[in-house]
Amino acid sequence: MATDHVVGIDLGTTNSLVAFMQGDTPVVIPGEDGLNLLPSVVALDAKNQPVIGNAGRNSLIETPERAVYSIKRLMGRGMEDIQEELKFFPFRLAEDLQPGEVLRIKLGDKTFTPPEISALILRQLKRSAERFFGGPVTKAVITVPAYFNDAQRQATKDAGRIAGLEVLRLVNEPTAASLAYGLDQKQNGIVAVYDLGGGTFDISILKLHDGIFEVIATNGDTHLGGDDIDNLLITIALDDIRGDLGVDLRRNPEAVQAIRKAVIEAKIALSSQRSVKLDIELPGGKHYRREITLEQFEQLILPVIDRTVGPCKQAMKDARLQPEQIDEVVLVGGSTRIPKVHALVKDLFRREPHIDLNPDEVVALGAAVQANILGGSEATQNMLLLDVTPLSLGIEVAGGVTDKIILRNSTIPASARQFYTTQVDGQANVAIHVLQGERELAKDCRSLARFDLKGIPPMAAGIPRVEVKFLIDANGILRVSAREQRSGKEAEIQVQPSYGLTDEQVEGMILDSFDNAEEDFRRRQVIEARNEAATILAALEKGKKSPAWGQLTTDEKKQIAKMEKALVAAKAEDHYQAIRKAIDALNQGTTRLAELMMDTAVSSALKGKNMDETDLGEGPTAPHPMAKAEFE
């Protein structure tokens, strides 16, 4: 189907993008405002309608209690592991949040889970793509930080589903970037990708071999990025203001957001100039002014960017490589525009890093390449990505110890088998605790899920032999299956994800059902279907006058008349599916008529329609009817 576009999406902490392969070149699809970057900001307007991107950014300052940014920091996390986040980010948690529950964030007086907020961003990108293609987009490749754990990956996949997207693959961001770079540089060698974004840091080391992109080692920190630099600058400004003016603005969200906006601009300016002057108007009309020199800035951020050194060294150690053995270093992520970061990478790998492609866009471009690979297209025929799992997978064993069964940096898909037995006679259930992480004790690792093996046939203690198979799929997400070997019975597995939504919850969140834009789209579908129905009915009228009509049996004519009547009736109603079905039925029913008319001029109208059912009626340049409201 020509309309079946698979897009590549970079769902970033600060900005998000959507891209696709145009021929053999990946390109970013701009939003309605003509910009490639969609700020990952979600706000609710006065009518409780979601506003995404730049429009939402204004809301951050005007009505900060109705807006949220950097939601990626909360994906797949529980209340107990976001305490640091809460100190620096204005996330407003729902008051009735229970421990162990998926987080809910307040926007105005409504609450949303992080996957739902991410889904609103994804839906905005989906609309941009649909406007661009002039047709629905339902399939996507979405990128995630390489160091994302299972829960964070699952949350991202859930977000896609909520947005009405089938997520064909989650791709690691640095790996995606290497795909974009590797597209026109058909060379072999070792490449390191250093990806410092708004909120996450990844380092991946790859071996390029005749189109195979094999990740050898990856490491990172899913809570390290430009956000942390912003927070340092905000803290300084707030301290200054309290000292000089005697007012504490920490509890004034509007003022904090105004300061945040100003320091981000200052940070960006310092990538190209020696000093910058801050001038912020405070509530009450006073101004906060301060000059920041490049030296001061660099000294300030050193502790933050130094945190990237450890993961880089670990990745090199895991890859068993010295810096000299790395052929190329590629910079990805907006924060790599900071000259000091550039210098740090140069120092660490002892070579000049590459920045040929726009570091804000390269991940989305790579996602589009991967989408193309999955589509089996010629442009990427020879390319294959072999990625790894960033964290070891383990099982809790006696004494609270983690027994690692799949080591970090194992190529995925990867699997491991474990055998379990019972401890008392007739025991029917065995509990399994799955962990992710490198630490020796279970309590220091990330709890992924608790599984209950159920329905083990009654046997004496120690006799059952339950084989549990753990499989990490190509998305880096765990699957578990079990079989009792003595009886050959499939053991039932009950999964309780430690952090995350159940299938039912995701199902209930899917945006389409109450989405106005989707409603618009459906309305348009109905109109188009009616036009198509009119065309085929007109063609049938002509067909009835042709000599071929006489060659049909009475029964056939009767059938066609019945279907014609059904289509006329359906056409009068508002149900796209009903019209569609009636069109298809009539198309089917008139196949023989069309065949008989093959020689006549009229046949093309009927037969043509028969062969072109997926035609949406408008070319890619046609204006898309939806997504207008959000950028006013």
Add this chain to the structure above:
Amino acid sequence: MTAKSSLTAIAAKPLPEDTHSCWSCGSMRAAHFCESCGKVQPPVPVDYFTFFGLSPKLNLDVVALEKDFYDLSRRLHPDLNARAGSREQEWSLEQSSLLNDAYRTLRDPIKRTEYLLHLEGVALEEQSKNATEQARVTGEIKKQIVPPDLLEEVFELNMELEELRMNQKMGEDDPALIAEIGKQKLALEAKHDALFEELQTHWKAWDSLIDPSRQPNEELAGERTQVIGNIVDVLNRRNYIRNLVRDVNAALEN
């Protein structure tokens, strides 16, 4: 082209149990993927050597293995079967995880050796790993039989490590002691390397017993058991030294 022929060999090699014909086109003798139509076949439970079409020999051409790994990845990886039916996608997922597991195990000489022991019914690695983890968590000294040829050295080293820990506790510094421990550590590392060479002589012995011309009889079985015993012995000693070096490193880092 050797590359192609080796891949075809893998595709064509009949696996134990079933699937000698492709589920899709009916061509005969299909294993991981069909030689004729390229479709991924349902996985058959086989050992890692058989998966790569190899006999269970310990000397292995790692460069050729990598090539086969890449070639098979191009056939079996889920990305390249993303448009296939859901059943084929599942097979592709299982086949490629098996491929990755097999490659990861076989390319590493120690993992490969341990895997062979596992196939021969020796559960060396798990026992030792669990015992070690348990000991580290409970803080007890792992009850392990010290290889006789190391007895004296280990005794001396443990005394020195004890002294070092005492010094560290008291905040004292004894450069001479640290230098002495460092020297012992180097000696241990040299032994560790030497054991790998010893291991390789046993590999050779094992591989000669895999020769298909040898008739399977009691004599052969006895020889095999003997070689396996030798390998277990070397690996145990090697693991012992590795743990010892790790303890020394930990003590020195404190």
